[in-house]
Amino acid sequence: MKTIEFESQRVSLWYFRLALVLFILQVIMGLWLSINYAFTLPQELVNVFPFSTAREIHTNTLVAWMLLGFMGGTYYILPPECDRELYSTKIAYLQLIIFVAAAVTAVIGFLFGWTRGKPLLEIPFPLNALIVVAALLFIANVAMTIIKAKVKTALQWMLLGGVTFLALMYLFGMPFYRNLNTDYYYWWWVIHLWVEGAWEIVTASIMAYIIMRVTGVERQVVEKWLYVETGLFLFTGIVGTGHHYYWIGAPDYWLWWGGIFSALEPLPIVLMVVDTWMHVRERRNPIVNPLTWYYIVGLAIYHLVGAGLWGFMHTLPPVNRYTHGSQITVSHGHLAFFGAYALLNLTIFYFAMPRLKGITKYHDTAGRWGFWITTIAMFTLGLVFGIAGILQTYLERFLDIGYSTAQQTMMLWFRIAFGVGLVFLGGVLTTIWHLFTLKPSDKQAAEEVVVTPAANI
Numbered sequence: 001m002k003t004i005e006f007e008s009q010r011v012s013l014w015y016f017r018l019a020l021v022l023f024i025l026q027v028i029m030g031l032w033l034s035i036n037y038a039f040t041l042p043q044e045l046v047n048v049f050p051f052s053t054a055r056e057i058h059t060n061t062l063v064a065w066m067l068l069g070f071m072g073g074t075y076y077i078l079p080p081e082c083d084r085e086l087y088s089t090k091i092a093y094l095q096l097i098i099f100v101a102a103a104v105t106a107v108i109g110f111l112f113g114w115t116r117g118k119p120l121l122e123i124p125f126p127l128n129a130l131i132v133v134a135a136l137l138f139i140a141n142v143a144m145t146i147i148k149a150k151v152k153t154a155l156q157w158m159l160l161g162g163v164t165f166l167a168l169m170y171l172f173g174m175p176f177y178r179n180l181n182t183d184y185y186y187w188w189w190v191i192h193l194w195v196e197g198a199w200e201i202v203t204a205s206i207m208a209y210i211i212m213r214v215t216g217v218e219r220q221v222v223e224k225w226l227y228v229e230t231g232l233f234l235f236t237g238i239v240g241t242g243h244h245y246y247w248i249g250a251p252d253y254w255l256w257w258g259g260i261f262s263a264l265e266p267l268p269i270v271l272m273v274v275d276t277w278m279h280v281r282e283r284r285n286p287i288v289n290p291l292t293w294y295y296i297v298g299l300a301i302y303h304l305v306g307a308g309l310w311g312f313m314h315t316l317p318p319v320n321r322y323t324h325g326s327q328i329t330v331s332h333g334h335l336a337f338f339g340a341y342a343l344l345n346l347t348i349f350y351f352a353m354p355r356l357k358g359i360t361k362y363h364d365t366a367g368r369w370g371f372w373i374t375t376i377a378m379f380t381l382g383l384v385f386g387i388a389g390i391l392q393t394y395l396e397r398f399l400d401i402g403y404s405t406a407q408q409t410m411m412l413w414f415r416i417a418f419g420v421g422l423v424f425l426g427g428v429l430t431t432i433w434h435l436f437t438l439k440p441s442d443k444q445a446a447e448e449v450v451v452t453p454a455a456n457i
Helices: 007-038 043-048 051-082 089-111 125-147 154-171 180-215 219-248 253-262 267-283 290-315 317-323 327-356 365-398 403-436 442-456
Strands: none
Touching: 007 051, 007 089, 007 327, 007 403, 051 089, 051 125, 051 154, 051 180, 051 327, 089 125, 125 154, 154 180, 154 219, 180 219, 180 290, 180 327, 219 253, 219 317, 253 290, 253 317, 290 317, 290 327, 290 365, 317 365, 327 365, 327 403, 365 403
């Protein structure tokens, strides 16, 4: 049974598979980091596998599997959106090989101390150059597909703008600057304007396409939120970067402007999902695979709570003066990244992978278990990190107790975090196992048994 419209969409499947493998590695490294916080490890073990190395792998595999999901999702939705095949599947595969080779080499290099030591941007310059080449190939492939398309849509140009801006911002994190303040100024251009700028636009574009296909809602209903997203990016995303500037010596007003504007950025996606849900209720369109809708709604809720509300409360100037850089930041980061981007990638995977395997309706019991386990466990993990962060803030920044002494009082919460992390890993493994072993539902299997003989007459 043909469930995809264009053969070139199949290129996305390898992007999805490799992203899921890196997802597992990221979670395992996260568990190891929690062990380092929860227990006093033998120095011999620390010397062999330092905390800094595990953190490098944890954060860089996060970025890698997110980007692989975005790239694969773009290659999946672009052909039907442009009503033509991808400009070049060879370029898409070449780009994938270069990107994965750079990512794997980076992880191995971290183990042997080959790192720049720049937080979240530790990849050495030669590997950065390879990633830039892969990004340029990606942009060229997307741009040529759109340019040659007979039909032009706002979603196409929004997606191209998002991926182009994503690649452009990465360039600012490649050089080192002699002045540390200058270095971190441009560092935030990558970290913040990726997460709360370019990635938001890519998220909105992909979500708009999936919502239209899943629910049947008219294009103009969903696309209007793309225009809102662009406006909020221009007026809030750039200004929102300023809530970091205070900590590199910028004037106090950046805390207020940056904190308030940064909190507004998740609203368009939430409003898009709410508006779509209202139209679905009115039209009563059947949703063939409800699990995809679970992820869409879960993404909207987590996006609002983790990135929006929790981020806003954390970045309010009177609060942020004390909580900046504490475990409260870790709590916000986990909830925001999981809600805004991990759930987005999983939404893409559950939308596209069944179709790439010729499945229209699949058994989703294991997938539902995976969804509820991961979402509940991550919410619990965010709360545990938040409690540890409040305790840390009180002890270190109100009572002026040293870090090592305060850490002893937080070890209980990190042991709890480790336990919750194990549950989360179980949910991740369940979800990934389900995605790799998707099977048609009994209804689809029965229909195929009936249709196949007739087709052969």
